[in-house]
Amino acid sequence: MRKGLYIKIALQNIRKNAKVYVPYILTCLGTVAMYYMIGFLSYHEGIDQIFGGGYVRSIMLMGVWVTAIFAVLFLFYTNSFLMKRRKKEFGLYNILGMEKKHLSRVMLYETVVIAAISLVGGVLAGILLSKLMILVLMKIFNLNQPIGFMVSTRAIGSSLQLFGVIFLLLFLNSLRQIHLAKPIELLRGGEVGEKEPKTNWITAILGLLCLGSGYYISLTIENPLMTLMLFFVAAVLVIMGTYLVFISGSIAILKLLRRWKRFYYKTSHFISVSGMIYRMRQNAAGLASICILSTMVLVMISSTFSLYAGIEKNVAQRYPADINITLHSWQEEDQSALEAHMDAVLSAQQLGEVQMEKYRHVGFSTILDGNTVIMDEETMNSVGTLDDLWTVDMIPLEEHNALNGVQETLAENEVLLCSYGREYPYDSIVIDGKTYQVQAQLQTTKEASGEATASAWGAIFVIANQEVIDQWIASYPLLASQTDTIFHYNLPDASAQQLTALEETMGGDALLNTNLNVSSYVEFQESNRTGLREMYGGLFFLGLFLGLLFIMATILIIYYKQISEGYDDRERFEIMQKVGLSRKDIKHSIHSQVLMVFFLPLLMAGCHLAGAFPAIARILVLLQAVSDRMFFYCNLGCFAVFAVLYLLIYLITAKVYYKIVQ
Amino acid sequence: MTILEVKHLKKVYTTRFGGSKVQALTDVNFAVERGEYVAIMGESGSGKTTLLNILAALDKPTGGQVLLDGRDIVGIREREISSFRRDHLGFVFQDFNLLDTFSIQDNIFLPLVLAGKRYDEMQQRLQALAPQLGIMDILKKFPYEVSGGQKQRAAVARALITQPDLVLADEPTGALDSRSSDSLLELFQQINRQGQTVLMVTHSVKAASTAQRVLFIKDGEVYHQLYRGEMSSEELYQRISEALTVMVGAGGRHA
Ligand SMILES: Nc1ncnc2c1ncn2[C@@H]1O[C@H](COP(=O)(O)OP(=O)(O)OP(=O)(O)O)[C@@H](O)[C@H]1O
Numbered sequence: 001m002r003k004g005l006y007i008k009i010a011l012q013n014i015r016k017n018a019k020v021y022v023p024y025i026l027t028c029l030g031t032v033a034m035y036y037m038i039g040f041l042s043y044h045e046g047i048d049q050i051f052g053g054g055y056v057r058s059i060m061l062m063g064v065w066v067t068a069i070f071a072v073l074f075l076f077y078t079n080s081f082l083m084k085r086r087k088k089e090f091g092l093y094n095i096l097g098m099e100k101k102h103l104s105r106v107m108l109y110e111t112v113v114i115a116a117i118s119l120v121g122g123v124l125a126g127i128l129l130s131k132l133m134i135l136v137l138m139k140i141f142n143l144n145q146p147i148g149f150m151v152s153t154r155a156i157g158s159s160l161q162l163f164g165v166i167f168l169l170l171f172l173n174s175l176r177q178i179h180l181a182k183p184i185e186l187l188r189g190g191e192v193g194e195k196e197p198k199t200n201w202i203t204a205i206l207g208l209l210c211l212g213s214g215y216y217i218s219l220t221i222e223n224p225l226m227t228l229m230l231f232f233v234a235a236v237l238v239i240m241g242t243y244l245v246f247i248s249g250s251i252a253i254l255k256l257l258r259r260w261k262r263f264y265y266k267t268s269h270f271i272s273v274s275g276m277i278y279r280m281r282q283n284a285a286g287l288a289s290i291c292i293l294s295t296m297v298l299v300m301i302s303s304t305f306s307l308y309a310g311i312e313k314n315v316a317q318r319y320p321a322d323i324n325i326t327l328h329s330w331q332e333e334d335q336s337a338l339e340a341h342m343d344a345v346l347s348a349q350q351l352g353e354v355q356m357e358k359y360r361h362v363g364f365s366t367i368l369d370g371n372t373v374i375m376d377e378e379t380m381n382s383v384g385t386l387d388d389l390w391t392v393d394m395i396p397l398e399e400h401n402a403l404n405g406v407q408e409t410l411a412e413n414e415v416l417l418c419s420y421g422r423e424y425p426y427d428s429i430v431i432d433g434k435t436y437q438v439q440a441q442l443q444t445t446k447e448a449s450g451e452a453t454a455s456a457w458g459a460i461f462v463i464a465n466q467e468v469i470d471q472w473i474a475s476y477p478l479l480a481s482q483t484d485t486i487f488h489y490n491l492p493d494a495s496a497q498q499l500t501a502l503e504e505t506m507g508g509d510a511l512l513n514t515n516l517n518v519s520s521y522v523e524f525q526e527s528n529r530t531g532l533r534e535m536y537g538g539l540f541f542l543g544l545f546l547g548l549l550f551i552m553a554t555i556l557i558i559y560y561k562q563i564s565e566g567y568d569d570r571e572r573f574e575i576m577q578k579v580g581l582s583r584k585d586i587k588h589s590i591h592s593q594v595l596m597v598f599f600l601p602l603l604m605a606g607c608h609l610a611g612a613f614p615a616i617a618r619i620l621v622l623l624q625a626v627s628d629r630m631f632f633y634c635n636l637g638c639f640a641v642f643a644v645l646y647l648l649i650y651l652i653t654a655k656v657y658y659k660i661v662q
Numbered sequence: 663m664t665i666l667e668v669k670h671l672k673k674v675y676t677t678r679f680g681g682s683k684v685q686a687l688t689d690v691n692f693a694v695e696r697g698e699y700v701a702i703m704g705e706s707g708s709g710k711t712t713l714l715n716i717l718a719a720l721d722k723p724t725g726g727q728v729l730l731d732g733r734d735i736v737g738i739r740e741r742e743i744s745s746f747r748r749d750h751l752g753f754v755f756q757d758f759n760l761l762d763t764f765s766i767q768d769n770i771f772l773p774l775v776l777a778g779k780r781y782d783e784m785q786q787r788l789q790a791l792a793p794q795l796g797i798m799d800i801l802k803k804f805p806y807e808v809s810g811g812q813k814q815r816a817a818v819a820r821a822l823i824t825q826p827d828l829v830l831a832d833e834p835t836g837a838l839d840s841r842s843s844d845s846l847l848e849l850f851q852q853i854n855r856q857g858q859t860v861l862m863v864t865h866s867v868k869a870a871s872t873a874q875r876v877l878f879i880k881d882g883e884v885y886h887q888l889y890r891g892e893m894s895s896e897e898l899y900q901r902i903s904e905a906l907t908v909m910v911g912a913g914g915r916h917a
């Protein structure tokens with residue numbers, strides 16, 4: 001009987017507070033569904049069969065972790081908002097004679113009801129939507145095959161466990177709050193935030209410093225190898241800085257404005273400055289979170305999309321032909337032996353037309369001191385920094401002419417030069433103590449591809465007469481062991497399946513199995529394309545997935561912000577009118593404040609994105625992905641789409657706000 | 663000299679969907695002289711707040727006239743109403759209506775800031791007013807940091823700082839304990855002696871007995887009025903109690 005009463009009160013509470021509870025339950029449900037789906041993609045063996053094993057499931061496992069951590073943080077955040085709203089009600093019950101023991105029991109039933117709805121609904125929704133996820137993933141992978149309906153019991157179990165624990169913790173947390181509070185404090189719960197916080201200049205300045213140094217790092221990292229680590233440091237600094245600046249900085253500045261009497265005591269400033277102080281202290285953490293989440297969404301989607309979209313270009317650069325063979329020799333007889341071997345292999349497979357081209361080159365990584373190529377290791381170690389590291393690749397002129405179908409000639413002290421990945425700013429080059437004039441810098445040349453362009457640093461391709469190169473090799477013995485012949489085999493008639501099969505019969509992406517006495521290795525374009533697609537496609541999907549999750553969080557935070565402000569503003573609205581502010585002015589003032597508070601995080605996120613751009617662009621270069629320009633357009637596009645989405649969220653939630661205020 | 667004249671004032675509330683109608687004011691007539699201190703009493707639901715809202719131009723009457731300084735406030739255009747309210751009227755409410763976004767001082771300044779006054783002038787006026795109201799110590803504090811009585815005194819300061827023709831108070835002692843009420847009523851008498859016209863709605867016989875005149879409203883009409891004349895507050899208190907007993911006993915249309 002009494003038990004029935006508590007359940008009844010619990011259900012009533014949920015129904016009465018529908019405005020805050022329905023979104024909360026939906027969020028819990030959505031988070032469970034998202035967690036199930038990512039868990040499904042990571043745990044279900046069927047995924048391997050569709051997407052070819054490899055990376056997909058391990059990439060998704062990363063997503064599982066991120067989602068789990070996010071779920072804990074996010075549900076605690078929204079729950080604290082609920083508790084703030086509800087404290088008053090608890091106080092009332094308490095004063096009306098309900099003991100804390102009974103309140104706790106009501107809380108228990110509430111939690112159980114919400115947990116049950118979220119878990120059951122979430123897992124069901126997850127199971128239904130996981131099919132959609134697979135279809136999206138297949139679209140990204142460019143796959144097209146019928147799939148059945150799959151359910152992962154492991155993902156279900158994992159979801160129930162994780163969220164069971166989260167709900168238990170949430171329950172314990174609300175118990176703690178009920179037990180710690182005195183009735184009068186419970187009654188005032190909703191108003192605790194109204195106290196004006198002390199201005200904390202130290203944290204405000206610390207915040208600015210964090211932001212500034214984060215930006216500085218991102219804008220000035222030159223060394224591509226350090227970028228990844230430094231970028232992480234910069235990101236942490238910017239996140240901390242954002243919170244500090246939103247929480248202390250904004251209030252410090254507004255209070256400074258308030259102290260400036262001549263400015264403050266003007267009709268428009270008076271109301272907006274005090275209103276903003278109020279709003280900022282209510283929402284600073286929420287706004288900072290929105291800003292960070294938005295930035296993450298933008299960074300994730302734009303960079304993973306760039307990677308994904310850059311796959312074709314990337315593959316064409318690194319693996320220019322269907323079959324790329326590197327032979328560690330310049331000898332004619334070795335070359336013919338390899339060609340004979342390939343002819344035999346290819347004709348046995350009957351793959352139609354075979355196009356072949358080859359060139360000799362010698363390449364190594366070294367330090368450039370200005371325009372001087374350092375050839376001995378000792379000097380290299382003493383003068384060099386990583387920033388001066390280059391790949392220097394030398395090609396005999398006759399090879400260049402034959403490969404590109406041109407008829408260049410060079411004087412004895414002349415070279416042709418093509419740089420890749422970094423500018424080469426000089427018009428001469430010093431090799432082996434001799435200065436060579438750069439007759440022309442080529443925009444592109446066929447040799448500027450393949451492994452020589454695969455490093456994180458820049459490369460120069462130096463084309464010189466055979467005799468000149470022979471001299472270099474003679475005076476620098478290490479070069480003699482680096483002389484390679486590159487073979488490009490293109491099979492225009494062969495299908496992707498045939499190429500994959502060919503690779504398997506040739507023994508995979510490895511050393512060529514011949515009876516030559518020099519080593520060689522083979523790389524297939526098709527299998528590498530598939531590999532990249534698995535990796536970058538998986539990452540892109542994960543970017544989209546987490547983006548969706550974060551956007552969901554953003555919407556909810558914004559929604560709660562609008563509700564809590566709406567209730568507060570309603571009273572103020574009335575009072576101001578009584579004191580002599582016209583309706584129109586009030587509306588105008590409130591509207592502009594709401595807009596400002598709303599779009600501040602978006603603006604800041606845009607800033608962060610711009611600040612992060614140079615660093616991320618460099619990381620992407622490290623991953624051999626895409627040009628800066630391509631990445632720039634990705635960023636711009638993502639931001640535009642996100643801004644439109646954000647505006648939509650605003651328009652929808654603003655409706656709730658104005659409904660409350662009126 | 664008459665400062666406020668209310669003629670045949672009528673107010674009918676229509677619920678939003680045009681359903682039932684509530685006649686809050688039927689035919690209210692009275693006048694207030696400059697420098698008077700008038701209390702309005704009546705049962706709950708008799709239309710006191712409605713009357714005050716109309717006098718404050720917060721609401722429009724269904725019929726009749728309200729003349730403030732000879733000017734009909736019903737006819738004032740929407741655009742001017744706010745500034746009119748600011749320049750001519752001061753308000754004190756039962757629940758103080760201070761804004762929690764402002765310090766006490768800024769709450770008091772609010773109408774002056776809206777009127778575009780200079781900061782020096784605002785300070786001057788406040789310095790003249792604050793000692794009398796006993797709020798010097800709390801000017802820098804925020805509403806949530808002070809007591810109800812202090813809040814109400816701050817609200818009085820806000821009403822007086824514009825030097826209005828008429829101060830309107832709706833149950834100003836309603837949320838105060840008896841000591842705070844007494845000091846607030848003392849304050850009203852004091853400012854009235856300095857020439858301020860005050861119109862106060864109240865349920866409290868004690869509060870009403872500090873006024874010079876008491877109007878009784880019943881069924882949307884002025885049912886009766888009492889002048890203090892030469893009476894002491896105690897005598898007036900007696901008379902008001904008697905009048906109320908008669909009024910309640912007499913019943914009315916609704917009885
Ligand atoms: N906005 C409104 N819409 C409809 N009816 C209203 C509205 N405001 C007041 N009324 C009705 O008008 C009548 C007078 O209300 P009013 O608030 O003026 O009474 P009051 O004398 O101030 O009462 P109290 O002493 O309880 O404050 C009441 O019957 C009330 O229900």
Ligand SMILES: [Mg+2]
Nearest residue numbers: 710711712832
């Ligand atoms: Mg009333």
